[in-house]
Amino acid sequence: MSQPVLSVRDLIVEIPTRHGLLKPVDGVSYDISPGEILGVVGESGAGKSMTGNAVIGLLDRPARIASGGIYLNGERIDNLSLAQLRRYRGKQIGMVFQDPLTSLNPLLPIGDQLTETIQEHLGVSGGEAHNRAVAALDEVGIPAAKERIGSYPHEFSGGMRQRVVIALALCAEPSLLIADEPTTALDVSVQAQITSLLKRLCRERGMAVMLVTHDMGVIAETADRVAVMYAGKLAELGPVREVITSPRHPYTDGLMGSTPLASKGKRRLHQIPGNMPRLGQLPDGCAFHPRCPYTQDRCKADPGPRLKTCDGRAACWFPLDGAQAAKGVA
Amino acid sequence: MGIIVSVKNLTRVFDVSKPWLNRVIERLPKRKLTAVSDVSFEITENTVYALVGESGSGKSTIGKMxxxxxxxxxGTVEIEGVNLATETDAGVIERVRSDIQMIFQDPYASLNPRWKVGDIIEEPAVANGDATDGLAEKLLEQVGLSASDVRKFPHEFSGGQRQRICVARALASEPKLIVCDEPTSALDVSVQAQVLNLMSDLKDEFGLTYLFISHDLTVIQHMADRIGVLYLGRLVEEASPADLFETPQHPYTQMLLEAAPRMDGFGREVTPPEGEIPDPINPPTGCAFHPRCPLAIDRCATERPVLEQKEKARVACFRAGERAI
Structure with a gap:
């Protein structure tokens, strides 16, 4: 197998607060290969965006990487200075955020924003940068790209703006794209346009994509592998079809059961009892054990299960087999 | 079972013109945005009627009307046979109004942060002049919170718990109809499941009727007894969930269902729909969907199709039932 584009090893992100040290990301490890889409799912506060921000070096103070390593194409990038990081950000790692309006400068035409990025990272002449900007807009499917390059962000609709943001993220031809909830603010039909665009670009360029979302349907259709996060830890990591059809971690199973599904009609939705614990009040042992229907004594003991101490797929001492996991997609 | 809500030829036009002086100086015409155009439907008692559509389709405007x-x-809205816009008897208006409640999308914006939860929940009953002794405690327990929460403030609760408080408040005046505008869109999946289950239970317990507004097809399919699909302020199709999802008649419904992500759609290659919703200030002539419709014929551009009974559904399309994909 080829070398992964991104390797994250035992990443721990800390936030020191008055009430003690919080760990929004706690011991997360994963790889993304060229041409692969890794979906990262979880509920709010699970640490999915924090993981993405740590990779691109966008953690807000006082959050910091406490330990672990991030490797891009084999080079370690988590300990770089800001000046060194600038060469990676935008050049080798592209980023797409949820809200396209806040990712674009409202006072500059989109063409200026694109050519600025291209000149900064590729060091080409102004005319060449302009041509590349038109080509980039063309590639993401903006009609009449030549005429629209002088338009301001407010002159585009939400879906078109998100295309501009994707063009901006891709114009320096990065090897990794981090897409943080890229379709959450968009309508269903526009969402379908954007996800199929991401899939096509990933395939054509052999780019690695980290797709952060809370929408299981989007993950099922788009991702190759999926990482399920709960309370800052990876709960399950595996090929998307296997994780969704036969989840091993009880949390993944509960998540699948609580998603309304076309095929299952009007039965009652499965409820996971309780709420996700706050970061300052994580229980000992497995963070999910107070809500887990299969809890045993070992789950309450310290330390909690990790992917590598268990079977590599689910961070659970007693992973479900097919017969137990009846609540998911049958 | 009777009809509780009857909507006939409902239309809402917003004036989005520039100020008077600008219009005179710049010689601009008045600009009108038709948010809802000639929509008619009925809601049967103790059922869930769902309105689904993309942003700008007019679903929230209908709920507000x-x-x-x-x-x-x-057009008219009649609730229990009373048209609130023209009714003059104050007693009747008061009685009908207290039968309607609303739940909003954002549970962070719809609760007053300076009020205690108990006061928030009792407010509709106080406004009606009803007794409120122990009411908030009872309702909190019914929505799965604890009676001692009455003295807390909204910021002490999570998003899902806040939405439960909104549900409790809506129940305080013992309504018959609750209009829910995207009640679970701001919530996580597992919390959404809790709120949806709660809403189903309360419907059976109190004989409630819901008008359920959402853009999420899976939630709609789970909750609804009857679904109305809106496009650019027009009702294009109305059917039961089984019929709508099995055999969508209108090309827009077909497109919407095809585009919605599926949990079992591993590696599915969707042909994404062409184009976007047109500008509601200058809607297309004839059928509003014809510029994006793969089945469009000349007639679609000139004549607006009316909502007609076709098999088990009501559809507004000249080529209803045909499939492009």
């Missing part, structure tokens, strides 16, 4: 937050530009 039904509860009386906005007056209709044309």
């Amino acid at each position: 039904i509860v009386g937050l906005l007056p209709p530009s044309d």
Whole structure:
């Protein structure tokens, strides 16, 4: 197998607060290969965006990487200075955020924003940068790209703006794209346009994509592998079809059961009892054990299960087999 | 079972013109945005009627006109046979109004942060002049919170718990109809499951009727007894969930269902729909969907199709039932 584009090893992100040290990301490890889409799912506060921000070096103070390593194409990038990081950000790692309006400068035409990025990272002449900007807009499917390059962000609709943001993220031809909830603010039909665009670009360029979302349907259709996060830890990591059809971690199973599904009609939705614990009040042992229907004594003991101490797929001492996991997609 | 809500030829036009002086100086015409155009439907008692559509399709505007937050530009809304816009008997208006409640999308914006939860929940009953002894405690327990929460403030609760408080408040005046505008869109999946289950239970317990507004097809399919699909302020199709999802008749419904992500759609290659919703200020002539419709014929551009009974559904399309994909 080829070398992964991104390797994250035992990443721990800390936030020191008055009430003690919080760990929004706690011991997360994963790889993304060229041409692969890794979906990262979880509920709010699970640490999915924090993981993405740590990779691109966008953690807000006082959050910091406490330990672990991030490797891009084999080079370690988590300990770089800001000046060194600038060469990676935008050049080798592209980023797409949820809200396209806040990712674009409202006072500059989109063409200026694109050519600025291209000149900064590729060091080409102004005319060449302009041509590349038109080509980039063309590639993401903006009609009449030549005429629209002088338009301001407010002159585009939400879906078109998100295309501009994707063009901006891709114009320096990065090897990794981090897409943080890229379709959450968009309508269903526009969402379908954007996800199929991401899939096509990933395939054509052999780019690695980290797709952060809370929408299981989007993950099922788009991702190759999926990482399920709960309370800052990876709960399950595996090929998307296997994780969704036969989840091993009880949390993944509960998540699948609580998603309304076309095929299952009007039965009652499965409820996971309780709420996700706050970061300052994580229980000992497995963070999910107070809500887990299969809890045993070992789950309450310290330390909690990790992917590598268990079977590599689910961070659970007693992973479900097919017969137990009846609540998911049958 | 009777009809609780009857909507006939409902239309709402917003004036989005520039100020008077600008219009004179710049010689601009008045600009009108038709948010809802000639929509008719009925809701049967103790059922869930769902309105689904993309942003700008007019679903929230219809909800607001039904509860009386906005007056209709044309057409009528009758609740229990009473048209609140024209009714003059104050006693009747008061009785009908107390039968309607609303739940909003954002549970962070719809609870007053300076009020205690108990006061928030009792407010509709106080406004009606009903007794409130122990009411908030009882309702909190019914929505799965604890009676001692009455003295807390909204910021002490999570998003899902806040939405439960909104549900409790809506129940305080013992309504018959609750209009829910995207009640679970701001919530996580597992919390959404809790709120949806709660809403189903309360419906059976109190014989409630819901008008359920959402853009999420899976939630709609789970909750609804009858679904109305809106496009650019027009009702294009109305059917039961089984019929709508099995055999969508209108090309827009077909497109919407095809585009929605599926949990079992591993590696599915979707042909994404062409184009976007047109500008509601200058809607296309004839059928509003014809510029994007793969089945469009000449007639679609000139004549607006009316909502007609076709098999088990009501559809507004000249080529209803045909499939492009």
